[in-house]
Amino acid sequence: MASKKESFLGTLGFVVAVCLVCAALVSVSAVGLKDRQVANKLLDQQTKILEAAGLLELGEKDGIVATYNKFVTAKMINLDTGEYIDGNPDMFEERRDARDVTKSIKPASDIAGINRRANSAVVYLVRNGAGTVDTVILPIVGSGLWDLMYGFIGLEEDVNTVKSVVYSDHKETPGLGAEVMNPNWKALWPGKKMYDEQGDIAIRIVKGNAKKGDIHGVDGLSGATLTSVGVEKTIHFWLGEEGYGPYIANLREKGLN
């Protein structure tokens, strides 16, 4: 009886010791790999920005970081005024600021389903080979079917023609909403116009196929109408007055350079 009790305690002690050793190993590797995780996250973000800028092929040839540093400048803006502000774009996290009531607002019309919107944002200005800024990349976030989806819209110099819509992070279903990442769907965006001639936001995702020649219509994702609606609402929110509207108005007035 006594030896049974001892062996039970021994087993328990062994289990606890193994747990402690494993917990220590996990903590040490989590701390040790933190820098690498941050670097990988940054690299992933720079890759997506180059893709949105149409520079991914060049980046893969010449190196992502080198190409990003050569052509892209990140700047902070105040979303309410649309003006550039001081601040380190590398340290900015939209969702972290959005959780802080002193650094965010509750949108009057939360069509993107984000709950709160940070007061600041990072925008990316992209130079061409001649050194002239001809593309602006705007980060977007909004609800899909299952969770928030993060991405970028790239606009050409007229701040109307679409260069790209590139999603970087989402939790949509593979084969359905996750088709936002499908190159064939991404290829439908370049050349579309975000605004109509009256200056109203006119881009929309059409269930099924957009009519040939429809400059504002993009085919919906088949079997994923809810994700498609989320993408459209997200873009409308971020192009609107509570998103980049004031910044876009400034760019139109003063130009990208």
Ligand SMILES: Cc1cc2nc3c(=O)[nH]c(=O)nc-3n(C[C@H](O)[C@H](O)[C@H](O)COP(=O)(O)O)c2cc1C
């Ligand atoms: C397991 C499961 C996962 C789904 N994932 C998505 C999704 O990621 N995005 C989406 O829009 N619809 C998704 N749907 C389908 C939606 O419930 C809905 O039927 C669909 O958006 C309607 O699109 P449709 O009108 O193009 O068929 C999913 C359905 C099921 C059962």
